[in-house]
Amino acid sequence: MALVGIAPFALLALLALYNLNRSHEADVMSIEKNIINQKKDEIQSYLEAIQSTFQLRVSFEQISDIEISNQQFLLKQLTREIPVLEEVAFINLEGQETAKISRYFGEDIVPEEYLKNQSEIKKFKQAKIGRDYISSVYFTINGPMVTLASPVLNKNGIVISILTGEIYISELQKIVEKTHLGEIGYLYLTDEDGFLIAHSESEKMSLAEASFKSVAFVNQILNGYESFALKEKNRYESFWGEPVVSWGEKFDDTGWGIITEWPTSDADRVLNIIKIQVLFFAFIIFVLTIFFSFFITKRIVGPVKQLQASTQLVAKGVLDQPIVIKTGDEIEDLGGAFNQMMEGLKQLDELKKEFVFIAAHELRTPVTAIKGYLSMILDGLTGEINVKTKEFIQKVMTANERLVQLVNDLLQIARAEAGKLTVQVSAIDVIQPIQEVLSELKPLADEKNIAMKYEVANWPKAMADTGRLKEVMVNLIGNAIKYTIGSGVVTIFHETKDKFLITHIKDTGLGISKEAQGKLFEKFYRVQTEQTATITGTGLGLFIVKQIVEKMNGKIWVESEEGKGSVFSFSLPLAGY
Numbered sequence: 290m291a292l293v294g295i296a297p298f299a300l301l302a303l304l305a306l307y308n309l310n311r312s313h314e315a316d317v318m319s320i321e322k323n324i325i326n327q328k329k330d331e332i333q334s335y336l337e338a339i340q341s342t343f344q345l346r347v348s349f350e351q352i353s354d355i356e357i358s359n360q361q362f363l364l365k366q367l368t369r370e371i372p373v374l375e376e377v378a379f380i381n382l383e384g385q386e387t388a389k390i391s392r393y394f395g396e397d398i399v400p401e402e403y404l405k406n407q408s409e410i411k412k413f414k415q416a417k418i419g420r421d422y423i424s425s426v427y428f429t430i431n432g433p434m435v436t437l438a439s440p441v442l443n444k445n446g447i448v449i450s451i452l453t454g455e456i457y458i459s460e461l462q463k464i465v466e467k468t469h470l471g472e473i474g475y476l477y478l479t480d481e482d483g484f485l486i487a488h489s490e491s492e493k494m495s496l497a498e499a500s501f502k503s504v505a506f507v508n509q510i511l512n513g514y515e516s517f518a519l520k521e522k523n524r525y526e527s528f529w530g531e532p533v534v535s536w537g538e539k540f541d542d543t544g545w546g547i548i549t550e551w552p553t554s555d556a557d558r559v560l561n562i563i564k565i566q567v568l569f570f571a572f573i574i575f576v577l578t579i580f581f582s583f584f585i586t587k588r589i590v591g592p593v594k595q596l597q598a599s600t601q602l603v604a605k606g607v608l609d610q611p612i613v614i615k616t617g618d619e620i621e622d623l624g625g626a627f628n629q630m631m632e633g634l635k636q637l638d639e640l641k642k643e644f645v646f647i648a649a650h651e652l653r654t655p656v657t658a659i660k661g662y663l664s665m666i667l668d669g670l671t672g673e674i675n676v677k678t679k680e681f682i683q684k685v686m687t688a689n690e691r692l693v694q695l696v697n698d699l700l701q702i703a704r705a706e707a708g709k710l711t712v713q714v715s716a717i718d719v720i721q722p723i724q725e726v727l728s729e730l731k732p733l734a735d736e737k738n739i740a741m742k743y744e745v746a747n748w749p750k751a752m753a754d755t756g757r758l759k760e761v762m763v764n765l766i767g768n769a770i771k772y773t774i775g776s777g778v779v780t781i782f783h784e785t786k787d788k789f790l791i792t793h794i795k796d797t798g799l800g801i802s803k804e805a806q807g808k809l810f811e812k813f814y815r816v817q818t819e820q821t822a823t824i825t826g827t828g829l830g831l832f833i834v835k836q837i838v839e840k841m842n843g844k845i846w847v848e849s850e851e852g853k854g855s856v857f858s859f860s861l862p863l864a865g866y
């Protein structure tokens with residue numbers, strides 16, 4: 290009996306050690322990759338922040354240069370805002386410098402006789418056609434530098450001048466120095482030629498005057514190879530002569546390389562520690578298995594199966610069916626503890642539903658207020674705003690609309706799960722509310738060149754809540770329009786069957802796979818395909834629709850075929866039955 294109990298654990302321990310050896314390198318590279326992604330984002334944010342200060346737009350419309358006095362004023366502002374700015378200048382459209390400040394001249398305006406013609410320089414040519422420019426890194430006694438150039442635009446977006454500057458990028462060393470990789474792992478940044486820009490161990494900066502392209506792995510990264518394609522070559526002897534495991538990526542805009550190198554003595558130490566832990570816990574499990582195997586009898590098989598069945602119910606969310614075990618020993622105690630656990634889970638579930646309900650309810654007030662204030666601004670009630678500001682506010686308005694919809698959906702779900710979703714059913718004529726919904730959604734359909742057809746006839750009244758019915762139709766017709774690419778047709782029609790009025794919403798859209806149809810009415814589920822990737826939504830609409838229809842004693846279903854559209858149908862009881 291003991292050997293039978295030990296065998297599975299022994300096998301699991303061996304499999305664990307085998308998998309550890311195989312997956313260790315992938316784990317190490319995953320850690321290195323995450324560090325690189327984090328530092329890459331920080332470096333790009335730093336460069337973008339500097340570049341953004343060079344992006345000027347003036348308020349006048351004519352195509353003319355900025356007055357020299359204004360240029361000098363702007364240059365002085367830039368030198369105060371960017372301490373690492375060594376030199377900054379304006380260049381006119383003929384390539385002649387018109388105003389310049391250089392720290393070489395004590396942060397004063399450079400005399401006119403020192404102003405140069407830059408018409409043949411790459412930075413001028415690229416900025417003149419409206420593109421931002423960043424040069425290769427060049428090294429000075431004070432640290433690495435780059436040249437930036439950006440077009441100065443007038444109100445109409447026309448280039449009227451060029452702003453260029455020489456900037457120290459020594460700040461990158463501070464960003465890189467914050468990196469920790471194990472105990473002795475490190476990260477460094479090179480330019481496109483492999484020369485060191487920054488290193489997480491600053492003392493190594495002075496020891497690397499040669500190009501890192503002498504390291505084959507680094508050379509291939511700088512030549513555009515992806516790290517995952519070089520996995521078999523990521524263990525090598527580093528520039529400093531120690532075995533390392535490495536990961537690297539290239540910056541698309543600048544051609545720089547960012548490399549992590551983790552000495553194998555440190556990286557593999559983690560694996561050895563994990564191996565010891567696995568063996569230790571395996572040994573403990575073996576001892577416990579031997580000890581408890583002597584107490585296993587048929588007497589506990591029944592209660593264990595009962596516990597197993599209850600766990601499956603808990604997994605399905607059934608928390609109100611306690612188990613009854615009468616063995617007079619620890620198994621009975623376990624059954625009691627299991628019941629206590631279910632009671633606790635039930636309370637937590639109720640608290641969660643109450644929290645979501647309260648949070649969604651409280652959120653609805655501020656997001657609605659935001660919508661109102663934004664509408665007032667767009668309507669000009671707070672004063673005239675320019676076109677660009679209006680464009681940005683409209684984007685905020687659109688985002689807020691999605692937030693309002695999400696909050697409303699969450700509130701609906703919270704009400705449904707808390708049993709607070711109210712439905713007042715009465716005998717109604719469904720035609721009028723459906724026609725109101727079609728009128729409301731017509732602009733959206735017209736915008737996508739989608740025709741909407743409603744086959745109206747003398748249908749009997751159904752038992753429904755008018756407001757809730759409109760919610761259902763807005764969601765189903767809105768989805769039909771949303772998931773129809775290009776022009777198409779959405780048709781709404783009814784039929785009566787078995788004392789029910791059945792409403793069908795048929796579209797000529799993308800269609801839904803059989804697998805997706807089975808999950809379509811689940812909370813937060815959305816069909817994920819290349820064609821639906823750009824379509825916004827929360828995955829809550831159909832879940833809410835199902836709750837509402839079932840509250841009105843109806844059912845909802847879908848029939849669909851990929852590429853041939855879908856038919857969503859729901860039933861409502863006929864009045865008088």
